Amino acid sequence: MIRYALRCEAGHAFESWFPSFEAFEQQRQRGLVACPLCGSAKVEKQLMAPSVVRAGRESPAPAPLPAQPVALMAPEDQELRAKLQALRTHLTENSDYVGPSFSDEARRMHAGESAHRSIWGEATAEDARALVEDGIEVVPLPPAFEDCN
Numbered sequence: 001m002i003r004y005a006l007r008c009e010a011g012h013a014f015e016s017w018f019p020s021f022e023a024f025e026q027q028r029q030r031g032l033v034a035c036p037l038c039g040s041a042k043v044e045k046q047l048m049a050p051s052v053v054r055a056g057r058e059s060p061a062p063a064p065l066p067a068q069p070v071a072l073m074a075p076e077d078q079e080l081r082a083k084l085q086a087l088r089t090h091l092t093e094n095s096d097y098v099g100p101s102f103s104d105e106a107r108r109m110h111a112g113e114s115a116h117r118s119i120w121g122e123a124t125a126e127d128a129r130a131l132v133e134d135g136i137e138v139v140p141l142p143p144a145f146e147d148c149n
C-alpha cells in the first residue's frame, strides 16, 4: 500500500491509500478518487514523496529517555534507615574490631582457641560463606548510610 497526499481542484488537501501507483492512476482517471470535502474528482497528487507502509516515512515519535530506578523515601523508610544505622552503631560499638583478621579470629573462637566475644571486621564474601558453612554464624553489617548521602 502506498499513501498519496492529494489535492483537489479547490485546493483541499487529503490523503488516501492505494495498492500501487498504477491503481491510483486508474482510479483517478475513472473519477473514482474524490475529494472527501467537496467531492471533486479532479485531484492531483501533491508533489511529495509517497509514503510506503513499513518504509518508515512516518515521522517517528521521539524516543523516550530510558527510565532510571529512583525512590522517594517515605517517613517510615527514614525511620527504618535510622534503625539500621542504630543497629550498625550498636554492633560496632559493642564488639571488638578485628579488621581483616575477622575470619581467622572467628575460627579461633569457634575452635575454643580464644575467648568468645563479639567481634566485627572485614571478610570477603567467600570467607563469610565458608564461615557460615562451618557453622559459624556471621551477618553482614547494615550499610553505613552516611556513605550514600
Ligand SMILES: [Zn+2]
Pocket: 008, 009, 010, 011, 012, 035, 036, 037, 038, 039, 040
Ligand atoms: Zn475538494
